[in-house]
Amino acid sequence: MGNETETRERLLEVAKDEFLELGYEKASMRKICKKAGVTTGALYFFFKDKNDLFAALVRKVADEIKMIIVHHTEKEQAIYVDAKTTSQELIADGIQQGRDFVTYMYANKDVFILLLCKANGSAYENFYDELVDLMEKNTLQFLDHITLADVPENEINPYTMHWLAHLETSSFAQLLTHGLTLEEALIQAEVIAKYLTGGWLEILKK
Amino acid sequence: MGNETETRERLLEVAKDEFLELGYEKASMRKICKKAGVTTGALYFFFKDKNDLFAALVRKVADEIKMIIVHHTEKEQAIYVDAKTTSQELIADGIQQGRDFVTYMYANKDVFILLLCKANGSAYENFYDELVDLMEKNTLQFLDHITLADVPENEINPYTMHWLAHLETSSFAQLLTHGLTLEEALIQAEVIAKYLTGGWLEILKK
Amino acid sequence: MGNETETRERLLEVAKDEFLELGYEKASMRKICKKAGVTTGALYFFFKDKNDLFAALVRKVADEIKMIIVHHTEKEQAIYVDAKTTSQELIADGIQQGRDFVTYMYANKDVFILLLCKANGSAYENFYDELVDLMEKNTLQFLDHITLADVPENEINPYTMHWLAHLETSSFAQLLTHGLTLEEALIQAEVIAKYLTGGWLEILKK
Amino acid sequence: MGNETETRERLLEVAKDEFLELGYEKASMRKICKKAGVTTGALYFFFKDKNDLFAALVRKVADEIKMIIVHHTEKEQAIYVDAKTTSQELIADGIQQGRDFVTYMYANKDVFILLLCKANGSAYENFYDELVDLMEKNTLQFLDHITLADVPENEINPYTMHWLAHLETSSFAQLLTHGLTLEEALIQAEVIAKYLTGGWLEILKK
DNA sequence: GATGAATGAGGGTTCATTCAT
DNA sequence: AATGAATGAACCCTCATTCAT
Numbered sequence: 001m002g003n004e005t006e007t008r009e010r011l012l013e014v015a016k017d018e019f020l021e022l023g024y025e026k027a028s029m030r031k032i033c034k035k036a037g038v039t040t041g042a043l044y045f046f047f048k049d050k051n052d053l054f055a056a057l058v059r060k061v062a063d064e065i066k067m068i069i070v071h072h073t074e075k076e077q078a079i080y081v082d083a084k085t086t087s088q089e090l091i092a093d094g095i096q097q098g099r100d101f102v103t104y105m106y107a108n109k110d111v112f113i114l115l116l117c118k119a120n121g122s123a124y125e126n127f128y129d130e131l132v133d134l135m136e137k138n139t140l141q142f143l144d145h146i147t148l149a150d151v152p153e154n155e156i157n158p159y160t161m162h163w164l165a166h167l168e169t170s171s172f173a174q175l176l177t178h179g180l181t182l183e184e185a186l187i188q189a190e191v192i193a194k195y196l197t198g199g200w201l202e203i204l205k206k
Numbered sequence: 207m208g209n210e211t212e213t214r215e216r217l218l219e220v221a222k223d224e225f226l227e228l229g230y231e232k233a234s235m236r237k238i239c240k241k242a243g244v245t246t247g248a249l250y251f252f253f254k255d256k257n258d259l260f261a262a263l264v265r266k267v268a269d270e271i272k273m274i275i276v277h278h279t280e281k282e283q284a285i286y287v288d289a290k291t292t293s294q295e296l297i298a299d300g301i302q303q304g305r306d307f308v309t310y311m312y313a314n315k316d317v318f319i320l321l322l323c324k325a326n327g328s329a330y331e332n333f334y335d336e337l338v339d340l341m342e343k344n345t346l347q348f349l350d351h352i353t354l355a356d357v358p359e360n361e362i363n364p365y366t367m368h369w370l371a372h373l374e375t376s377s378f379a380q381l382l383t384h385g386l387t388l389e390e391a392l393i394q395a396e397v398i399a400k401y402l403t404g405g406w407l408e409i410l411k412k
Numbered sequence: 413m414g415n416e417t418e419t420r421e422r423l424l425e426v427a428k429d430e431f432l433e434l435g436y437e438k439a440s441m442r443k444i445c446k447k448a449g450v451t452t453g454a455l456y457f458f459f460k461d462k463n464d465l466f467a468a469l470v471r472k473v474a475d476e477i478k479m480i481i482v483h484h485t486e487k488e489q490a491i492y493v494d495a496k497t498t499s500q501e502l503i504a505d506g507i508q509q510g511r512d513f514v515t516y517m518y519a520n521k522d523v524f525i526l527l528l529c530k531a532n533g534s535a536y537e538n539f540y541d542e543l544v545d546l547m548e549k550n551t552l553q554f555l556d557h558i559t560l561a562d563v564p565e566n567e568i569n570p571y572t573m574h575w576l577a578h579l580e581t582s583s584f585a586q587l588l589t590h591g592l593t594l595e596e597a598l599i600q601a602e603v604i605a606k607y608l609t610g611g612w613l614e615i616l617k618k
Numbered sequence: 619m620g621n622e623t624e625t626r627e628r629l630l631e632v633a634k635d636e637f638l639e640l641g642y643e644k645a646s647m648r649k650i651c652k653k654a655g656v657t658t659g660a661l662y663f664f665f666k667d668k669n670d671l672f673a674a675l676v677r678k679v680a681d682e683i684k685m686i687i688v689h690h691t692e693k694e695q696a697i698y699v700d701a702k703t704t705s706q707e708l709i710a711d712g713i714q715q716g717r718d719f720v721t722y723m724y725a726n727k728d729v730f731i732l733l734l735c736k737a738n739g740s741a742y743e744n745f746y747d748e749l750v751d752l753m754e755k756n757t758l759q760f761l762d763h764i765t766l767a768d769v770p771e772n773e774i775n776p777y778t779m780h781w782l783a784h785l786e787t788s789s790f791a792q793l794l795t796h797g798l799t800l801e802e803a804l805i806q807a808e809v810i811a812k813y814l815t816g817g818w819l820e821i822l823k824k
Numbered sequence: 825g826a827t828g829a830a831t832g833a834g835g836g837t838t839c840a841t842t843c844a845t
Numbered sequence: 846a847a848t849g850a851a852t853g854a855a856c857c858c859t860c861a862t863t864c865a866t
Contacts, residue, residue, distance in 0.1 A: 007830085028856075028857090029856085030855080040859095041830060041860085044857095045828080160397055163394070171373065178368070180365065188366070192369075194408050195406075198408020199400075199401035199402065199404040199408075201408070202400050202404020203401055213847085235840060236839075246842090247842090247846090247849065248846070248847050250840095250841070250842080256840065256841090441860080442861085450826080450827095452827090452828075452863090453825090453864085456862070462861065571798065575796075575809075579785055607782075607818075607821055610821065614812050615812055625850075625851085626850095646834080647836060656851080658837080658852095658853080658854095664850090668836065
């Protein structure tokens with residue numbers, strides 16, 4: 001009949017709504033059960049506990065996006081290893097990366113909102129920070145290629161690096177939380193890439 | 207004796223610690239009372255409810271910082287009204303504004319942390335957004351002076367404005383949450399100003 | 413195939429471990445199933461309920477040991493019926509009886525631990541007391557032969573009898589629960605027999 | 619009015635009944651509240667948690683009885699330090715000690731039952747064993763005085779010592795659990811003392 | 825023989841708040 | 846100005862068991 005997994009599916013759907021509306025902590029297991037028309041025991045048959053329920057909604061995408069960023073970093077590493085690039089090329093590349101990221105995000109819109117804004121209290125509450133760390137490594141590499149030895153050292157300190165990774169990450173996250181459509185977001189991705197690259201050039205000026 | 211207000215003071219101090227450590231929602235009124243060596247009745251004599259307790263810690267600074275930003279915007283409005291400025295002057299001005307903001311923030315460090323990071327669930331949970339809105343108006347005006355009619359309209363859309371205000375606000379907020387000292391933060395304020403202005407210039411390019 | 417009973421066997425084995433570790437009440441049917449790699453339905457096919465599962469582990473030995481004690485009592489009855497015995501003979505006999513009991517106990521170590529220490533909450537929670545009652549009848553008979561009419565009546569009251577049966581039973585039970593090896597336990601069985609007989613002689617003194 | 623502490627008192631009384639009837643683990647906080655005509659919040663105002671509620675019933679007596687035993691051991695130590703005693707005197711002393719112990723137990727009958735039989739799962743679940751350990755030290759000392767160098771070493775091994783302490787402790791505990799009146803129990807205390815001493819003499823024989 | 829989804833009551837505990845005194 | 850007892854709903858979670866398939 002297909003009825004077998006229906007309950008699990010329904011629970012996940014209801015849970016997603018509840019988490020999106022209230023956030024992890026304020027979401028109520030009881031309310032989720034009630035809305036799904038199911039007893040608590042049924043919920044706990046499918047999911048070990050509240051955290052597991054949240055993870056079931058989020059795990060796959062959380063893992064994937066991390067891998068995507070890591071792979072992206074590695075690929076760039078390979079390409080640029082023996083070639084010098086112009087800032088125009090870097091901007092173009094940044095734009096493309098941004099568009100890819102946005103596209104993936106929008107294909108998993110709800111999950112990203114859960115991960116970035118509603119995970120407080122769950123095992124994924126540090127997901128945003130982990131993302132920032134990966135972004136930072138990415139940026140670090142970008143820096144290796146753009147700089148030509150003349151970077152004022154006192155300005156590109158570790159904190160600045162971290163801050164910029166934050167900037168980038170939150171820029172993407174906001175597209176989602178402010179309700180832009182995919183088309184609008186893709187356009188903004190270009191603005192972001194341009195802007196952030198422009199900022200770099202300003203900092204790196206002698 | 208002065209004893210009367212002593213209890214209130216002690217409650218506020220303990221509450222600040224509790225909110226800083228746990229955030230508004232997870233903070234416990236009972237624990238606050240216990241740590242202050244006071245009964246719940248006493249707490250509720252001084253403060254109407256949990257929200258009022260939080261507000262008592264935060265209200266004054268929250269109001270002040272908003273007024274400071276508004277005044278700043280108005281003052282700039284008056285100065286630039288009939289003069290054209292170079293981008294160098296704008297950067298210099300941005301730096302000064304940033305330093306002022308940082309200085310005020312650090313003079314009220316704990317309260318700012320409460321407002322920006324620990325207010326979730328309280329009546330101040332939108333404080334960050336309100337700040338962004340004020341910043342946005344500020345930026346909007348900056349734009350009026352820097353542009354000379356040749357801004358590509360499709361890029362400086364309302365969302366971009368909002369996003370940039372976010373960028374700026376969060377840049378300042380992070381100084382605090384990442385534990386920089388005042389001295390470090392002041393230096394970073396310059397980096398931020400430079401970076402953000404650089405981004406602008408890139409966007410405004412034909 | 414032989415496969416049919418395999419599941420049952422595995423369940424029993426796992427259940428024994430679980431009951432031994434946690435006791436009847438805290439043992440979890442779900443955990444037993446999980447450890448056995450079997451669903452709850454399977455468990456309930458073989459065993460009516462939790463109590464039945466416990467009984468399946470324990471029933472045979474519980475019945476046997478009772479019969480052994482009863483038979484022992486009857487046999488002694490027959491032997492001593494018209495003969496007088498010295499206290500030395502009685503001690504020797506007590507020692508032999510103790511060694512027999514210990515040997516049987518150790519041949520069914522786990523089950524005895526379940527019965528004597530882990531049965532609380534199950535249908536066998538009174539097993540220990542039932543054993544004591546049988547021991548008491550046994551002792552009662554010992555008394556018939558050792559006494560020569562001159563027992564101070566106020567001391568050998570029914571309660572004393574019951575108490576002594578407890579003493580003996582728990583003495584044997586402890587060998588098991590304190591982790592003695594069979595060899596050590598057999599040696600202790602002699603100590604127990606000597607001690608308990610010595611106690612008797614002291615009580616029976618005028 | 620005296621009304622203020624009435625609720626706490628009532629809760630303790632009801633809790634005692636519940637624990638006595640069901641034991642620590644199966645006792646239900648909710649049922650205790652209901653029987654006391656009080657909400658759960660009220661119970662948790664007075665008692666931190668289930669364990670604390672149990673401890674409130676039991677703590678004082680548990681501490682006292684341990685101290686009593688320790689003091690007794692120390693006192694004996696002082697008396698016998700340079701005098702040899704006859705076994706008659708030792709028996710007499712054992713009887714007196716037993717009567718004291720029984721008298722104290724019966725003055726706190728319910729609490730002792732809680733401690734010795736109903737504490738499983740609580741912080742006091744090892745109370746019985748702790749008592750045995752204290753008893754063992756006591757017995758150890760008794761041994762020092764009664765022996766005159768001619769004890770067969772292989773028989774008075776550490777395990778035997780522990781076992782005898784168990785024997786003694788459980789003998790006293792049973793008086794309570796079998797519902798003897800104080801008068802009956804005091805008489806039995808003498809039987810116990812005689813019996814246990816008699817057992818010793820038998821073991822110590824060459 | 826065995827699956828696995830589902831029940832539903834119950835577990836201990838925490839919470840912000842109220843109010844008579 | 847402050848006490849402290851009390852509320853009552855809500856929290857997440859576990860349990861032995863059942864039953865259609």
